[in-house]
Structure formats: structure tokens, C-alpha cells
Amino acid sequence: MSRPVSVAVPRKGRPLEATLERFAAVAGDDAAALADDVSSTLRYEKALTKGKQSDDRGVYDRLAAYSDPTGAGPEYTLMRDDREGHPRRIVFDSAPLTVDDIDVRLVGREEPFRALRTHDVALGFDSADLVLEEVVGLEPEGVRDLSDVNARIDPRDTDVRVATGLGDTVRHTLMATPDAVPEDDALDRAFVADYEGPLCISPRYERLVEAVLGTDALDGVEFVYPDAGQEEEAAIADTGVGVYLTVTGGTARDHGLVLGEDLFPSETVLMENEAEATKATRSLEIALASGVETALSPE
Known part of the structure; x- marks a missing residue:
């Protein structure tokens, strides 16, 4: 056998x-x-x-x-x-x-x-x-x-x-506070390419975010991270712009964030x-x- x-x-x-x-x-x-x-x-x-x-x-x-x-x-x-x-x-x-x-x-x-x-x-x-x-x-x-x-x-x-x-997809999604995104701009990869300033992410996703967005888009971007015990969505709301996982986006919206482009599928x-x-x-x-x-x- x-x-x-x-x-x-x-x-x-x-x-x-x-x-x-x-x-x-x-x-x-x-x-x-x-x-x-x-x-x-x-x-x-x-x-x-x-x-x-x-x-x-x-x-x-x-x-x-x-x-x-x-x-x-x-x-x-x-x-x-x-x-x-x-x-x-x-x-x-x-x-x-x-x-x-x-x-x-x-x-x-x-x-x-x-x-x-x-x-x-x-x-x-x-x-x-x-x-x-x-x-x-x-x-x-x-x-x-x-x-x-x-x-x-x-x-x-x-x-x-x-x-x-x-296809068990949760997505790495751009999110931001409304005042961080100019009124006529879309919250997408092009926005990040033009953006300079802090971008809040979970520290374990640093290399992943670099691979997903590309090194050119991150020129002028500084990664910042949530404080110990702080929810990622809350930290992004404090920072203005960030990337984190979403399923429905409900938690992000509860923190006053708008959802932008789904950057990459986090699937098995x-x-x-x-x-x-x-x-x-x-x-x-x-x-x-x-x-x-x-x-x-x-x-």
C-alpha cells in the first residue's frame, strides 16, 4: 500500500x-x-x-x-x-x-x-x-x-x-479619516503615491504592505504603529491614514473612517x-x- x-x-x-x-x-x-x-x-x-x-x-x-x-x-x-x-x-x-x-x-x-x-x-x-x-x-x-x-x-x-x-477573503484595505483625503480624490493606490506623511499599520504587516503598495508609492511615507493594546482602527483614526484588515468595514466606520481601495486579499x-x-x-x-x-x- x-x-x-x-x-x-x-x-x-x-x-x-x-x-x-x-x-x-x-x-x-x-x-x-x-x-x-x-x-x-x-x-x-x-x-x-x-x-x-x-x-x-x-x-x-x-x-x-x-x-x-x-x-x-x-x-x-x-x-x-x-x-x-x-x-x-x-x-x-x-x-x-x-x-x-x-x-x-x-x-x-x-x-x-x-x-x-x-x-x-x-x-x-x-x-x-x-x-x-x-x-x-x-x-x-x-x-x-x-x-x-x-x-x-x-x-x-x-x-x-x-x-x-x-476565497475566504478578508482584505487589506486603505482607510482614512474624511479630512485626510481631499474632496475630489479617491482613497486608492494613486492617493498613497502622492501622499507624504504617517501611514498607520500593524507592525507585523510592514513587509506585506511594502510588497502590496510597492516601494515607489511609499516614498515619503512613514510607517507608524498602534500603541500597545490599542485597536488598529482607533490608531488609524488618530493618524489619519492607514491600512488594516476588513471584512464588512463596520469597525472602521465606527471609528469615523472611510474605506478606500481593497489592496490585497488575505485568503488561505x-x-x-x-x-x-x-x-x-x-x-x-x-x-x-x-x-x-x-x-x-x-x-
Whole structure:
């Protein structure tokens, strides 16, 4: 019997749910049941860590109850949460499934993209943000969408390429106070190119924003950051202009901000390490990308 194809996936959060939904879409009822099981378990555990639920069982008892000791179902593990006190949190570890007669094992990783970079696996899912933050080259012109990403990856740096996005889109969006934008100007990339002054961003997105907007547009721009514990939208309102993630934009509007151009989709992406590709991984990649509008053509 051939070994299952290992696929690195996130351990928790929106990217994991988007990944499980993609498998459910292409692998039928068993994969859909797995997606529901894992997603509901981790949402419950998240509610416990936030104090919105209570459970008389200890964390090890819950871990044992959730995990399938035979390996035929999902397994979970513990990690230290980054909140104060670093409490233990139950996260996804692994699960088997089948896609088009290909045996697959999903393997949880804190940063799946790095598992691909180090050649641990051939396929994996992670946030497009991490690709921009780590390997997309900085150039005078910015990156607008996923179709630009592979062309910006230096083949001497990594064998990893983006195959498709999953469409679970939150967007990096320009936002500003009304008085920061001249009445006849649009709040878009052209505005930033002409703008000089502070631009408020989350510090973890500095390189991403540079890649998305391009180095030419940022000439004369000074990055500033929220104070410790301050909401990003509140900090942008204090600064005048900034970039942050939006879904509906409601929080930004609550702070008196107007929304401008959506700069780049922050979505989960399927990636391949081309150096580790086999016939089985190629077949699985094709199956997973089928029917996704953002699927990219091979370079």
C-alpha cells in the first residue's frame, strides 16, 4: 500500500476552516463530516479559552475525548496560547481522508508555509499574507492579487509556489479619516503615491504592505504603529491614514473612517513545493484546485 500524501494545514482558525471546507467540497460526505467535527470542536475550545464557555473536564480529559486513538479519525494536541499566562489550548493535529482514491493525511503545523519551504511536505495550506511577508520580492510596483505572487518569488529562495486561493477573503484595505483625503480624490493606490506623511499599520504587516503598495508609492511615507493594546482602527483614526484588515468595514466606520481601495486579499492559499512534487501530489493539487475561480496557471 502506498503511503498517504501528507498535506500541511494550519492548526486552528479561519485558514484551517477554509482548508477543511475545500476538502469537503472535493471529497464528499466523510470529508464534510470531518470538517464539521474539527471546526465545531475548535470553536468550542476557543470559547473555553475566552471564558465564554465552561467545562468541568480538564484539558487532558477533553483532549482524550476528542482524539481518535486508532488514527482513523481526527487527533488533537496541546499548544501554549499567546495570551497572558500562556494557557494550554487544544488545536488540530492530524486526520486521514481520501480524495479521488488518493489517501491523504492532514498534518497540523503552526506555520505550514515553512513546512513546505523546508521540504517536509509537497503540499500545504496557509495564509497568503505569510507568503508576501517572507518570500515575495519588494519592487517599485506593488502586488495587486494572487496572480502577481508567483512572479515575485525568487526561485533561488524557495521552491514553493501558490496554486490557488480559497476565497475566504478578508482584505487589506486603505482607510482614512474624511479630512485626510481631499474632496475630489479617491482613497486608492494613486492617493498613497502622492501622499507624504504617517501611514498607520500593524507592525507585523510592514513587509506585506511594502510588497502590496510597492516601494515607489511609499516614498515619503512613514510607517507608524498602534500603541500597545490599542485597536488598529482607533490608531488609524488618530493618524489619519492607514491600512488594516476588513471584512464588512463596520469597525472602521465606527471609528469615523472611510474605506478606500481593497489592496490585497488575505485568503488561505494552496501551495506546492515543486521540488517535492510527485504524480500523487500533482493529482491531489488538481483535485483541490478544481472549481476554484482563483486557481492559478502553473508558471
